[in-house]
Amino acid sequence: MELRSVAVVGSGSPGGGMAQVPAEYGVVAARGADWADGLPVPLDVPPERVAAALAGARRLVVLDDDPTGTQTVRDVPVLTRWGVDDIAWALEQDTPGFFVLTNTRSLSPEDAAQRNREAAEAALTAAARAGVDLVFASRSDSTLRGHFPLETDVLSAVLAAHDEPVDGVLLSPAYIDAGRVTLDGVHWLRSPSGLTPAGESEFARDATFGYRASRLSDWVEEKTGGRIPRAGVRLVTLPELRGSTGALQQALSSAREGGVLVVDAVTDDDLRATALAVVEAEAAGIRLIYRVGPSFVRARLGQGAHQPLTDSQLDELTGDGHGLIAIGSHVGLTTRQLDRLAARVDPALIEVDVERIVTGDAASHVDEVVARAATALSDAPVVVSTSRRLRLGATAADSLDVSRRVSAALTEAVRRIVAARRPAYVVAKGGITSSDIATHSLGIDRAMVRGSLLPGIVSLWQAESGPSLGLPYVVFAGNVGDDDALADVVERLEGR
Template sequence: MSVSLPARTGRTALDGLPPVREVPAAEVAARIAGGPRLVVLDDDPTGTQTVADVPVLTSWTVDDLRWALRQDSAAFFVLTNTRSLSPEDAAARNREVVRALHEASAAEGTGYVLASRGDSTLRGHFPLETDVLAQELAAVGADAPDGVVLVPAYIEAGRITVDSYHWMRTPDGGLLPVGESEFARDATFGYRSSALPEWVEEKTGGRVAAADVLRITLDDLRVGGPARVAELLSGLRDGRTAVVDAVCDDDLRVLALAVAEAEGGGVRLLYRVGPSFVRARAGQAGRPPLTAGELRPLRGDAPHGLIAIGSHVSLTTRQLERLRERGGIAEFELDVALLLDDERREPHVAEVAARAATALESSDAVIRTSRALVTGADAEESLAISRRVSATLVEAVRLVNAARRPAFVIAKGGITSSDTATHGLEIRRAWARGTLLPGIVSLWQPVDGPAAGIPYIVFAGNVGGDEALADALDLLRSA
């Protein structure tokens, strides 16, 4: 069932909007002080790219979660990497995290609110993850959510929502309905709808009708303000879905004040969000990128760094081309055909890793998968191929780090960066210290494992301009 929404185009999407209601980040920080901790279950590592000085876990033992709850931070991330998993495995992982978190929360005497962080271009296991989280919260004795709040905006990357339509900025500065983008044609998580209520109906297979989705618009946020939005949220019952507009951080900070008010009044909310909501809900303002001086103390042993590229989106390919043009790199290819061959896989990975480790003495080394995208007969088989290819790329990173600790490691692609962190570098606990570019490309400081002391750069496949990868590397080289 469709829902009647205002007609807008890429040229008119931002016309006639109400004026922005300015809300300082400090006002949100003061409002949430002493309240429950925001725990972000991130389906790949790139959700950290809007925040600074926030703990990150790649493991969810009770001890790890208690460590994170003890840190002086309004929020922390748990890297579940569920976007790379089958639906069954993703569901099981979410259940594991909730059970351990509930035990850790009780031990530390600290409350929590859950956010399921998904892709700002709407890929991922929705509604599966929010359904499972709601079920598991009830199973452990916590209150089941009254509503699920969907906020996919990612401001810096140009992913915005207006009149409940989700848009993405194009390289020429225009706006494209996200359902018409290459991301909507994803082999595993594809979709058709750009209107969020209709997208919810599509993804739930009609279980949730578009007309039953609560729409919180820019008029509510900017004209009605926190009181109006809190009133709307307080009316949610029985896990009803709400979708929220956002064009700038102030819109999200209005929402943050509203959800704090609603939750303070007893409403239990579960969130499915893009990266920008986390920063607003944590009471943080956008920060400038890290400087060369801030990066200088954070270097590994080798003179040069390692770049692992697994993403196959066209933007990543263009970014790699610009990186080649600037020079100073040695490039090594993992042939996907060999990676899928059981007999030839291991010697091929070992050879590439050995050559890359040697190259770190004289240049930055790029290890990439061959650019031809290999897909399976269906979404499940395509995901399995992606996992296998990612695992071999990660193994190459592990072998390089064992032979010669790089000055830094850049991982390009969501699944790539997650697997590299957890398996290639064996990071369990880290701090997201900030970004290399405005609002994108997060730098982690590992606090344990073989990568301790090596800056780890999480670079999503679908963000930044064509020069972004080269620009990030230039900054690292200047440190």
């Protein structure tokens, strides 16, 4: 395969530096530093235009496979339970959609399928009672990790059983704020060396959800085991999306039998243009499922990028004293962020030893962690982190089991620490970690997403009920921000 050195820097580029990318990857490989030059003029699609189009549109139910999908939005309900009454509460809120945190990325395929099925059935039951039409987004990782096509297959089956057969799956993993874009059908991630094809990133080597392809049509073929061949994936390119040919409308109107539609996206305006076309197609009777990253959800909710919460707003939310930071993510970025946090803020660092957890000493080890953390909170922010050396099982299923056991120990430790000494705030680092701490440690079942702490990333929830009412809860994905991001967030919360 021919490789070209590409400097992806300059105006309009989501990253900077040098990268080796296959020449077949199109415009980025061909143009290098000038890859954005010569593309069609960016669209101007204000959020208000999408918001106006949502009047009478289907209500969006975002089944989120970890809590980090909320980081791009504000003032939106989020549920960690999916009983009919919980969903009815969310439908009563004056919003165009809401999140249901299923946390399925931490589950086995069988359990993930069952949880999607339960949540979808409950949502359809609540919607029928309220006389509301729904559309489902299966929100997953912008670095392409998660249960695909399982989750969209389950949702399709549930809808078909309710006489609402699905015409197509919209695939849009873009996360504009974090530099994850799709161009020429190839998904790209920003890294210190520039734009990296997704299949060449560290995330593609994930022990459970690894993959090889960067071109999304190839990725679909890979993940479906050839059931959906690359030739069966329809791509709407950036020139088509930004042009006047109506290619996206044509592709949507011709969607049939669960085919996959990939849409290029480099800016939020691209995604809002897609959202407008989707709403129009749905009004005409087309039924879609969205398999998307965080940015399309924001577009479909009629929101634009918003400023982070101000210091005065944080002062109103946080209590006296210091905060608790729980870190479960093992990606390299999180480890670098933890190192920078330790250097800048000087927190108390307490490690959950993975080896002790998996070799049968979990209970006594958690006792030690809780006692040390509760004492240290009186003098400094406390970091409770899993040991940084990743322990893998013999198989993908074994690795997932190890991950669940370690997460359970960290979650139990946080629950007991908060009960022993209530912190001023809680930060959870990592998607699975964030979900488990929200539900099991803090008892959050209904909440509102109030906003972010950094532009487009790191959301702050406010519980609407339960034992953690009034405690700021910060959801921080493992794979976002620069090396200083965690330290920046903690310094703001500590009022430094």
